[in-house]
Amino acid sequence: MDKGRMEAFSDGVIAIIITIMVLGIAAPEGATLRDLLRLLPAIAAYAVSFVGVGTYWNNHHHLLKLVRHVDGRMLWSNLAFLFVLSFFPLATDWMQKTSFASLPTTCYIVLNMLVSLTYMNLERVIRHALGHDCRATAPSEEELSRRAVVEKRSLVKERFTLGFELAAFVLALALPATHLALVAMVLAFAPWIVPDLRIVRLLDFLAEDESQQEPKE
Numbered sequence: 001m002d003k004g005r006m007e008a009f010s011d012g013v014i015a016i017i018i019t020i021m022v023l024g025i026a027a028p029e030g031a032t033l034r035d036l037l038r039l040l041p042a043i044a045a046y047a048v049s050f051v052g053v054g055t056y057w058n059n060h061h062h063l064l065k066l067v068r069h070v071d072g073r074m075l076w077s078n079l080a081f082l083f084v085l086s087f088f089p090l091a092t093d094w095m096q097k098t099s100f101a102s103l104p105t106t107c108y109i110v111l112n113m114l115v116s117l118t119y120m121n122l123e124r125v126i127r128h129a130l131g132h133d134c135r136a137t138a139p140s141e142e143e144l145s146r147r148a149v150v151e152k153r154s155l156v157k158e159r160f161t162l163g164f165e166l167a168a169f170v171l172a173l174a175l176p177a178t179h180l181a182l183v184a185m186v187l188a189f190a191p192w193i194v195p196d197l198r199i200v201r202l203l204d205f206l207a208e209d210e211s212q213q214e215p216k217e
Contacts (some may be wrong), residue, residue, distance in 0.1 A: 002175055003067040005080060010064075013082045014057045016017065020089040020113055021049055024096075045096035048182055051089050056085065056119060066130050077125045079206045081118040087111055106172040112185060113165045120158050159193045164188035 025042045026037035060081075067074070091111045095104040168184035 003064060003070050006067075006070050006075065006137055007061070007064050007208050010060060010078060010082060011057070011087065014053060014060075017086055017088055018050065018053055020182050021046055021053075021092055022088060024093040041098040041099055044182075045100075048185060049092040051186065051193075052115075053085065053088055055189050056115065059132050059192050060119070060122075063126060065092070068130070071129065074122075074129060077122040081115070081122050084111065084114045084118050087213050088115075100179060100182070102172060102174070106169065109165060109169045109185065112188070113162065113169070115160055116158075116165060116188075136211060160191055161188045 005180070023040060025046055028039060091104070091108045095108045098104045102214075164184050165188045168181040168188065171181035171184060
């Protein structure tokens with residue numbers, strides 16, 4: 001399958017997810033400022049979810065630049081990521097309608113952890129496919145060194161994210177701390193807001209390496 005089809009399908013699913021989330025915010029029943037302020041919990045929940053989904057979309061788009069061909073494992077890993085991500089509208093709506101009660105917020109945090117894990121799995125599958133496809137011969141020491149740096153830094157980033165999500169989970173279990181849990185969730189997104197530029201550097205290196213291998217006329 002052409003990676004363009006997988007990317008287009010993923011973009012469509014994510015766009016629908018965001019659309020459903022914003023449609024969950026009902027218009028104010030009255031025309032006063034007080035009526036508008038009553039929507040603040042819904043807007044806050046939507047904002048947190050929008051940042052999360054938008055950050056994943058940005059990184060997903062960036063990650064797919066590494067894909068050269070799509071195999072079955074990659075397709076199913078991508079579908080698993082999208083499946084879990086598609087529960088964001090439900091979790092967001094439940095959380096805001098219950099004014100960030102402990103159980104809905106805890107479920108929201110767990111959902112975020114599952115999304116993180118499925119995305120990290122997809123990232124590993126794609127990097128593995130890249131390592132398998134990029135060269136028929138043994139990789140050079142420089143290439144191995146670059147890949148080792150990517151793996152090490154990605155592991156640090158993933159541990160940071162999961163650590164903050166775990167902290168958010170613990171805070172959400174205590175009813176007065178649910179708002180702090182959402183702050184921890186935003187901090188968990190922080191390392192991913194800017195896409196991983198190491199992917200671009202690795203791509204540039206591989207492209208340069210391949211051009212050197214091409215026979216000169």
